[in-house]
Amino acid sequence: MSVAERTREAVRADPALYDALRAGVVNYSAAARSLAVDGDVESIATALRRYAEELPTGEQSDRRVSVRLHRGVALDEDAFGGVDLEADGDATAIQVTGDVDARAFERVLGSLRTAGVAVTAGGFNDDALVVGVEPRTGPEALRVVERALESR
Incomplete structure (x- = not known):
């Protein structure tokens, strides 16, 4: 080689x-x-x-997403992304709906990591992604995810 x-x-x-x-x-x-x-x-x-x-350049995309903070949800390994948004619990999650894909999920996880926000659960599919975060970091996680997805 x-x-x-x-x-x-x-x-x-x-x-x-x-x-x-x-x-x-x-x-x-x-x-x-x-x-x-x-x-x-x-x-x-x-x-x-x-x-x-x-390599292709990192051009801007026209990604359209909605980002929402959910408090009082439950972590459940059988639920989508390990987070049950319908169940009562003491977890916090960020849900993104719209134009999501593996690249968006990677960007969200990387941005949260570099911001020092621990992710407790996460997953994505064709039209949504969800990440569980520590309750005290919810507002910061929301801002980080919004910035991550508006920049690309």
Whole structure:
């Protein structure tokens, strides 16, 4: 396998680096040094540059969603996303309906992670996603999810 192929494989295993390449915000030499790819750092950096040129850009989408905070719901592993929005409980959840997909779910989870909001449950399907969060973080989680989905 060539250096370029090994580099692409390493990028596909690292979603953050993949997204950074798509966004054009990568220091190629630093990224090359951080990858566990055998080869000359400059060759790996060149492979990263070439791969980045082939990737689709992160253009804005016309995603239409509705984001809602639910308090007093129950965590239930048998319910959609592990959260039963109809049951009484002491959990808090953020529900997103509309144009949702795996990319939206990934964006929500990543944004909550970087904001320091712990996710206790979560899932998505064709028209909804739900994440359970600690009750005290509900308002912050709502703001984080709204920002995450309006930016892409």
